[in-house]
Amino acid sequence: MNAWYEPGSSLLHRAPAGVKFLALLALAVVIFVLRSPLWLGVLCAVAVAGYGVARVSWRRCWALLRSLGLLVVVVFALQWWLLGLEPAVVVCLRIVAALAAANLVTLTTRVDDLVAAVERGLGPLRRFGVRPERLGLLVGLTLQAVATLTGIAGEVREAAKARGADRSVVAFTVPFLVRTLRHADELGEALAARGEGDR
Numbered sequence: 726m727n728a729w730y731e732p733g734s735s736l737l738h739r740a741p742a743g744v745k746f747l748a749l750l751a752l753a754v755v756i757f758v759l760r761s762p763l764w765l766g767v768l769c770a771v772a773v774a775g776y777g778v779a780r781v782s783w784r785r786c787w788a789l790l791r792s793l794g795l796l797v798v799v800v801f802a803l804q805w806w807l808l809g810l811e812p813a814v815v816v817c818l819r820i821v822a823a824l825a826a827a828n829l830v831t832l833t834t835r836v837d838d839l840v841a842a843v844e845r846g847l848g849p850l851r852r853f854g855v856r857p858e859r860l861g862l863l864v865g866l867t868l869q870a871v872a873t874l875t876g877i878a879g880e881v882r883e884a885a886k887a888r889g890a891d892r893s894v895v896a897f898t899v900p901f902l903v904r905t906l907r908h909a910d911e912l913g914e915a916l917a918a919r920g921e922g923d924r
């Protein structure tokens with residue numbers, strides 16, 4: 726579960742996994758509440774600056790940029806057509822800020838450490854019927870999904886570009902959905918093999 730982790734000794738790498746997870750949750754709430762393009766742009770800039778602080782390789786940064794680029798263009802076009810310019814800008818800034826931050830946490834945190842932190846934090850709630858190990862697994866899978874879907878988007882975009890169809894929405898959307906569903910199916914089979922669906 727650590728395939729997307731990039732080892733390092735930066736401040737973000739050394740920060741406790743639980744602290745980073747709580748910061749990510751707080752950021753998600755702020756992103757959802759904010760409606761100002763200016764402040765959402767500031768959050769995007771903060772998320773991007775985090776990659777510099779973490780000294781993430783240019784290869785990883787470029788892969789994220791390529792993956793987010795087409796997604797944002799497609800979403801922006803649809804939102805602009807349906808809702809107008811400003812709502813489209815707000816939605817896209819929210820997507821960029823949230824995905825960039827989540828991906829940064831994935832790159833600087835071992836998923837096993839994050840899962841363990843969630844389990845420890847929720848431990849006292851076990852007496853009320855909460856299952857910390859299951860929620861910890863859910864958090865780990867969610868963050869891994871962000872990184873996985875980002876990777877799939879980048880690979881699909883590169884394949885479409887190689888075929889000369891890099892500007893075609895269909896050439897990106899259809900393979901992306903197919904590969905995403907295939908990944909979800911494989912993940913479901915893996916969880917079933919562990920007996921997670923039976924408890």
